[in-house]
Amino acid sequence: MDPAKNSDAELAYGSGHVNPVKAINPGLVYDNAEGDNVRFLCSIGYSEEKIRAISGTNSSCPKTSPLPRNFNYPTLSALVKADGSFTVKFQRTVTNVGVATSTYNATISSSPKLEVTVIPQVLSFKTLWEKKSYNVTVTGKALAKMSMASASLTWSDGIHNVRSPIVIHTYISSTRAV
Incomplete structure (x- = not known):
């Protein structure tokens, strides 16, 4: 996706594009702990009633939700x-499910x-199921109202x-801005 050619950029492609053959052997995965999806829905403004309908459980939202x-x-x-202007920091943790001894390099x-900066820029794994964390910092000058800018990070x-996908936006939301 080239933002210069497609104004929707990352939003036109998203992270939902699936190649079934590659999905069998993804290399790295992002694990979620039990309850993370419910806490995420709470953080973006879903009501407990809607969350219960989606999850099929008697879930409730915490008093304070993370961003x-x-x-x-x-x-x-x-x-x-x-x-x-803005600076946004993200931390992510990936789990190696590919080759036991492997090294992934970041490309932006x-x-x-x-x-966009990524630290570290190289993730080296010695075993399967090993976890590694990385930090991403995104900085930029002012974005207009109701706009977005995008990028992507690829570990290979x-x-x-x-x-x-990396998307920074100014769209109106019920969540809190940086």
Whole structure:
């Protein structure tokens, strides 16, 4: 997806594009703890009634919900205030389910509106099921109201390409902006 050619950029492609053959052997996965999906739905404004209908459980929302961007999900997305520069930080943890001894290198594809840094830029695994964390910092100048800028992060070991969309937006939401 090239933001210069498609104004919807990451939102036109999303993280939901699935290649069934590659899905069998993804290389890296983003684990969720029990209850993470319910807490995520709470953080983006779903009512307990809707969450219970979706989950089929008697779930309830915590008194304080973390920001949606803080969930360990492949997509990195944040609401920022319009017309002001911003810095948004994300932390993610991946689990190696590919080759026991493997090294993944980070590659960023970005809109000129964003500066994206990843630390560390290399993840080296020695065993299967080993977990590694990384941090992403996205900075930018003011975005107009009701706009977005996007990028993507791809971790590659030469066999697997694990792609994470990055979307920074100013769309009106019930969640809190940076």
